[in-house]
Amino acid sequence: DIVMTQTPLSLSVTPGQPASISCKSSQSLLHSDGKTYLYWYLQKPGQSPQLLIYEVSRRFSGVSDRFSGSGSGTDFTLKISRVEAEDVGVYYCMQGINLRTFGQGTKVEIK
């Protein structure tokens, strides 16, 4: 089974400042088809999760360009260029190369 490990588990950010979340997988997420099956989700308080980033760095429809994803193989990063109040919630990475596994989640709050 693939284990996804996120750091940090919580983050307090001043509005307008950047934020970064790391996600590491226990196995490479690079498939033989050339795609890397790593995704990022945000679950805002009281809401269902929503897809932010797919295949490491591709923003889902309607997602702000303040969000960006990077990485390869087993190491991945989600960056928020300028945190806004609406970005609070829990961020999850997920692998999709072998069934599906989520990271533990990173809670982002505003200072």
Added chain:
Amino acid sequence: EVQLVESGGGLVQPGGSLRLSCAASGFTFSRYWMSWVRQAPGKGLEWVANINQDGSETHYVDSVKGRFTISRDNAKNSLYLQMNSLRAEDMAVYYCARDVSALDIWGQGTMVTVSS
């Protein structure tokens, strides 16, 4: 509007059974894999199961194998999760999601409470 609406949650005793449903609309349901994901109170997300377009292929997380069954009825645009031998640790909000490898569309969830 693309939408998924779960139903069927409720209170069940340990060892009991429950069947969850997920009604899809706004997209061609039969063309997509579908998944169930759960979230225990105050905890993170856990993928539970998925099913291919015609129901011939299913996958489960180890903790529910042999107890849960995912199925679908494409004529009714509906996804199901039959849950048997429920345990306290199965208590969670259960979400259905469209599975294009990314889980791109999610329902609002339905709560399953396992308690005597």
